[in-house]
Amino acid sequence: MLVNSKFIHLLFISGLYVFSHGSSEFHLINKLKSYEESKRYCREMYTDLATIHNFSEMNDLINLVSGSTSRAWIGLELADKRTWHWSLPGHTVAYTNWREGNPQDNDQDACVAVDENGKWFESDCKSKMSFVCHSDGGSHVFVADTKTWRDAQNHCRSLSTDLVSILSAEENAVVSNMSQNIWIGLFKDPWKWSDGSDSSFRYWSAFQPNYLEGQDCVTVIFKNSGKWNDLKCPGKRAFICQGAYKVPTTTLETTTQGATKVTYLSTHYSVTSESITVTFHFTLDKNSTNVSTTTVPTTVGVSAAPNTTKPVTLAPHSNTPDNLVLVQQNLTWVEAITYCRSNYIDLVHISTENVQMKVAEKAKNATTPHVWIGLKYTCHSKLWFWIRSSSGCYQNWAPQQGYEGNYNCGATGAIQATGRQQWVGLPQTEKLNFICYGCVG
Incomplete structure (x- = not known):
């Protein structure tokens, strides 16, 4: 088999780490670039900078990257205006029941609580109130302890759920009857995803984002349990792309094996939990293009879930x-x-x-x-x-x-x-x- 083992080795040490999650693929690029340079690179080589949709994906990303770099850009950036989101990913803001004078017409972050009459009102997210955790089966969990909105969110997430989303008048009545002035999962912030996704998932460090001047882009801080910070976009950092690798059409490498000149035109790889399969497209001297495939054991820095017919536990x-x-x-x-x-x-x-x-x-x-x-x-x-x-x-x-x-x-x-x-x-x-x-x- 005419496969350059040196080329395979270079693939593994070139700063590329791959993780497949369902239909998504995360790629840690261990090269130092600004946010805009990182976004441009990801759009050229993959799809875009990474979007995180839920806590499960965040855990997977932490486990993939931890130890490889201390921080990395993801695709969250400052938008022109603030938007309302439910904290629980996948829920859209369709039903609302605002109290008179709400929502307030201001350009500030805000969190939402429900009063004893079932009316919603904005409040400072640092205020302490009781709260309700969401249950997919409808049996929402009331927590009498008073916490800030962020601490309440963390408590619900520790139970593998999130603050409650209210999607109907019937559900609003159930939640409002639990107590008065209780946090729900509605919040307003000015962040958007580079790929246009409407993901509401956020995983901020304590006291973040702090909105200091120029801190318009977001990194994952792996030494802080993967929590997020807003930082200045020109800073040079590693970054995380998503999407399928775009196979290059230009020459990758020309080498000599014995008396034969081998020109590698492109390569494509697929990853499982057991191995990485590399497919090379190459020419021998000036002959027509050849294809060769080799499979090697998964090595340091390469981790993946099995394909969707048998998802990873x-x-x-x-x-x-x-x-x-x-x-x-x-x-x-x-x-x-x-x-x-x-x-x-x-x-x-x-x-x-x-x-x-x-x-x-x-x-x-x-x-x-x-x-x-x-x-x-x-x-x-x-x-x-x-x-x-x-x-x-x-x-x-x-x-x-x-x-x-x-x-x-x-x-x-x-x-x-x-x-x-x-x-x-x-x-x-x-x-x-x-x-x-x-x-x-």
Whole structure:
């Protein structure tokens, strides 16, 4: 096979890292460029600078890039005017129920609360109020603790959801009856995505954005858990592109193998969790174009999900939960998370066969036919993920479950207490025993 191994090596060390997420592809370009230079590069070589649509994608990006660079541009930039968004991605602002004098005609960031009459009003996002977390099944969760809007959002996200979106008069009545003056997920900001996407997802660091003069562009700060900062656009940084790689038509490299002159015209690669396949288009001397394909193991800096016929299960951090506790109380999935986080660390996650065996042994003593574990289904991405997530591939779904199953929004994961003790998806409102993990000793 006439393939230049040096060329493959250059591909891996050239500053390109690839992650495939569903139909999207993220590419970390480890070259230092200004925001505008980065955007131009991404549009020439891929589609555009990266747009982040949800928390699952943000976690994937953190796990891909962390350790490779401290910060990188994404495609969020300052717009000409402020726009209203729901914090929960995928929801549009169609229904509203403003109180007289609202929304206010000003050019300031704002967050929205609901009064006891169901009327909406703008408020300083730093004010402290109770709040409601969204549930796909309609059983929204009221939290009486008073927090700022951003802290309330973080609390809901820790439960793998977000602040509530109100999409109808009926839903507004339900939320307003929970209390008076409570935060909902509506906010106003002046940011837009380079590719024109209407994604409402934001992941700001504390006290960001601070809107200092010239700080009109956004970076991910990987040393700060992937949170975002607004920074001055001329700064030179690494950046993240999205979309398919545009195969170049110009000569990439000319080399000699033995007595034969080989001119590489273009290359195309596809990535899986196991390997990277590189297809070379080349000529031998001045003969017609040849095509050669080689597959090599995935190497440092290359990470991907399997193709859409078998999507990746997002597994948690690599630490093994050695101290497992079966709690023989019948709670909903959200109540179980709250209990585990208050008394231990979290609901158990299963990242290896060894952990599966330990969890299965605990589950045998349950008083319910299934036992909650830390799996959740998102109908927006049609993806199962662990609530403490990083990339991983271990799965133990029962037949017709997992990616073979059909679920309503708000489904969550459980393990069978008996039999083969595989995983199933159930409505999060069911009340089951659950397994927490804590610190050893």
